[in-house]
Amino acid sequence: MSLCAVKPDEAGAGDSFPVAENLCTIVSNDWVNEEYRLLIVDAPAIALAAKAGQFFHLMCPPDGESGNFLRRPMSIHRIDREQGQLHFxxxxxxxxxxGLATLGQGDTLDALGPVGQGFTLPRGTQHVVMIGRGVGLATLAPLAQEAVAAGAKVTAILSARMASLLMAEDALRSDGAEVVIVTDDVGNSDTTSLEALLRRVHADRPIDFVATCGSKRLTRLLQDFSTEFGIAGQVALEQRMGCALGMCFACVMPFRNTAADGTRTVGYRRVCWDGPVFNLEETVL
Ligand SMILES: Cc1cc2nc3c(=O)[nH]c(=O)nc-3n(C[C@H](O)[C@H](O)[C@H](O)COP(=O)(O)OP(=O)(O)OC[C@H]3O[C@@H](n4cnc5c(N)ncnc54)[C@H](O)[C@@H]3O)c2cc1C
Ligand code: FES
Structure with missing residues (x-):
């Protein structure tokens, strides 16, 4: 059973889309390394209509004695429409x-969503470069799927403390992305090395869209890089959330607004409802 709601139209808030309380059946929920687990669920059609960058607000079972009253936001890592499955x-x-880690095969996951505004790939994009660190890699993977399907080349730069903590590498390669790995222990994940890498990639094949998630340092780097070369770009932000439906204002953050006459002001927006994906130039870190 799912309870369906429709986001009302709001000026400037994007298109309407269906949001449902989806009762999904767990297929598997296994460790992929010492810190991360991959949760695969059978999901109904409304959930499978999710777009890259959107998320679900998950009801987490109690962890021992303590209950989890608030849901927890979780990006979609993969939308497998053929199998009818979502991956987190x-x-x-x-x-x-x-609490989420206690769920096993056959259990039910209550997943509210899909919620939020996802990535918008400009029409005709030829070369997408995405940089993700930590769990940011989970959020960017569906964008690679969408970009490759739209005919763009994708270069995915994956950053982690060490190679054993890297995720999504195989999935990105099998989706057709070129994967470049940088790690702290090798010493090539600092911003100076990454900036040099971006310049090389851009010189080799001009980049016309950049995307990131999971690191303020990487977001700043991409803001500077995209401003210098006039490249469009977006970032998927994370923020503590209450309702995830735009009602409680627990998730507001400041953003730069530019008026028609070029005047710049700072205003607050809700990460859950107006985002979580925002244009790089609007984002205040
Ligand atoms: C739109 C969105 C998408 C997300 N997607 C993913 C995802 O794909 N995979 C994933 O592992 N996590 C993701 N997160 C973060 C995830 O929601 C938090 O890790 C989770 O809520 C932590 O809950 P907890 O009860 O386990 O930890 P808590 O006890 O609540 O917190 C444990 C630690 O996690 C930090 N934390 C809690 N919530 C957040 C948050 N929203 N953002 C950043 N740090 C947080 C806390 O500061 C604390 O250090 C996403 C967050 C948002 C807002
Ligand atoms: S979490 Fe309630 S408005 Fe964003």
Whole structure:
């Protein structure tokens, strides 16, 4: 059973889309490395209509004695419409994600969504470069799927503390992305090395869209790079959330607004409802 709601039209808030309380059956929920688990669920059609960058607000079972009253936001890692499945890649951090880790095959996951504004790939994009770190890699993978399907080349730069913590590499390669790995222990994940890498990639084949998630440092780097070369770009932001439906304002953050006459002001927007994906130039870190 799913309870369906429709996002009302709001000036400037994007298109309407259906949001449902989806009762999904767990297919598997296994460790992929020492910190992250991959959760695969059978999902109904409304959930499978999700777009890259949108997320679900997950009801997490209790972790031992303590219940989890609030849902926890989780990006979609993969939408497998053929199998009718959604994949979530999550880091086990606190009470909510520890509760999520207790779910096993055949259990039910209550997933509210899909929620939010996802990535918007400009028409005619030829070369997408995405840089993700940590769990940011989970969020970017569906964008690679969409970009390759739209005929664009995708270069995915995956950053992690060490190679054993990298995720999504195989999925990205099998989706047709060129994968470049940088790690702290090898010493090529600092911003100076990454900026040099971006310049080389751009010189080799001009980049016309950049995307990132999971790191303020990487977001700043891409803001500077995209401004210098006039490249469009977006970032998927993370913020603590309450309702995830635009009603409680727990998730507001400041953003730069530019008026028609070029005047710049700062205003607050809801990460859950107006995002979580925002244009790089609007994002205040
Ligand atoms: C739109 C969105 C998409 C997300 N997608 C993913 C994903 O695909 N995979 C994934 O592992 N995590 C994702 N997150 C973060 C995830 O929601 C939090 O890790 C989770 O809510 C933590 O809950 P918890 O009860 O386990 O930990 P808590 O006990 O609540 O917190 C444990 C630690 O996690 C930090 N934390 C909690 N919530 C957030 C948050 N929203 N953003 C950043 N840090 C947080 C806390 O500061 C604390 O250090 C996403 C967050 C948002 C807003
Ligand atoms: S979490 Fe309630 S408005 Fe965003």
């Amino acid at each position: 890649l999550y880091k086990v951090q606190g009470s909510g994600t520890r």
